[in-house]
Amino acid sequence: MMKLKQLHLDLSQRLEELSEDVSTSRFLECLQDWLRQELGKFSSETVQRYQLAELATIEFERYPLQRSSMNPTEEVRRLIAVSPSSMETLAMFLRDVLRAGITVSSGVWCPNCDSAELVTNFDEISQKIVYACDRCIWAQTPEGSPLGADCHLVPATKIVLEQFGAVAPKN
Numbered sequence: 001m002m003k004l005k006q007l008h009l010d011l012s013q014r015l016e017e018l019s020e021d022v023s024t025s026r027f028l029e030c031l032q033d034w035l036r037q038e039l040g041k042f043s044s045e046t047v048q049r050y051q052l053a054e055l056a057t058i059e060f061e062r063y064p065l066q067r068s069s070m071n072p073t074e075e076v077r078r079l080i081a082v083s084p085s086s087m088e089t090l091a092m093f094l095r096d097v098l099r100a101g102i103t104v105s106s107g108v109w110c111p112n113c114d115s116a117e118l119v120t121n122f123d124e125i126s127q128k129i130v131y132a133c134d135r136c137i138w139a140q141t142p143e144g145s146p147l148g149a150d151c152h153l154v155p156a157t158k159i160v161l162e163q164f165g166a167v168a169p170k171n
């Protein structure tokens, strides 16, 4: 428990150093730097479950950050205000924020859990764009056909979004 409190305190201090109008990329980089430094404090199960190692090394310039609907100032406030109850919860917070920052909303509401918009991912197995829910296990094609378990979803990069005609950001 001490370790968790200390980690959250460290993270909060790091985030407090960011300016009020911090950009999404600056915010994500700050979070990622911290995660990279503290990765060893998480159990290997947690690192694996929340893909922390991948998130700690992801190259943000490959992703459409400015199309994400994230409000970095709000995220900073929330991360500081909400004390995680366990290392797992902290890992989940980090995963959710980092993923939200690099992914693009599809504009399609999840037909399964009805609590979130589907996010644009790329399936490495079928090599196609897939809309998936971050709240439940739902995944579908952009046309709406449900997908089975036989897929490996990763956040769609700018290049992938361009290739598949999902409008890419200008930068």
Ligand SMILES: [Zn+2]
Binding pocket: 110, 111, 112, 113, 114, 115, 116, 133, 134, 135, 136, 137, 138
């Ligand atoms: Zn869902």
